[in-house]
Amino acid sequence: MNVPNCTIAHPVDLNQVHQIHRDILSLEKSQRMAEFFSLLGDGNRLRILSALALQELCVCDLAAAVKMTESAVSHQLRTLRTMRLVGYRRQGRNVFYCLKDSHVLNLYREVAEHLDEPEDS
Template identity: 80%
Template sequence: MANPNPAETEQCAVQHPVNLNNIRFLHRDLLSVEKSQRMAEFFSLLGDANRLRILSALAVQELCVCDLAAAVKMSESAVSHQLRALRSMRLVGYRKQGRNVFYSLKDHHVLNLYREVAEHLDEEE
């Protein structure tokens, strides 16, 4: 039988009373159930490699669907589908210019999030 995962079996060695001051302090910054659910959906949306590639292109410049599709080597239909999902979580925005629609990252928060994660992954261990 395999050894159990230590993180799953780890408990306090000695039972002690809960420190209510710590708990009260923590509650000020603890995520609400609703916000944690929204964040989980947000990060789940980012769990798709194609969406991340689209974000990486938009981190460089504003693009129309046809240019995005060529850049990430996907069909325009597939890119449009991914953009709808990204728009639903307010990660990308768009503007119309005549018959063309141009997409960009919604704001600096999205760009910073993308850059921070990319930088974190490039760090040596």
């Protein structure tokens, strides 16, 4: 298998570099994306997202589903709300949580499907 490398000196293709430079992530956006993905680096948060990918749930049902305390789930939900991953609605005294939008649901599903794919041999 050939692996590309830059050990052999060659001239830099300035046109290509300028074209890429236009479309590459800004430092600010790359930092925000890093925060976003870092937030998803917690197994409990991912389990909460997986439950909410199935249906809208109140904190007590969500806590029972993921086998965590309501306090711990509420704390995680606050963190997820900060990054706009989950939304909520009030119905009387109850608060129901759901994934914020289709982008979050699609991201969750794409990653789950990717992990279920067989590894290349």
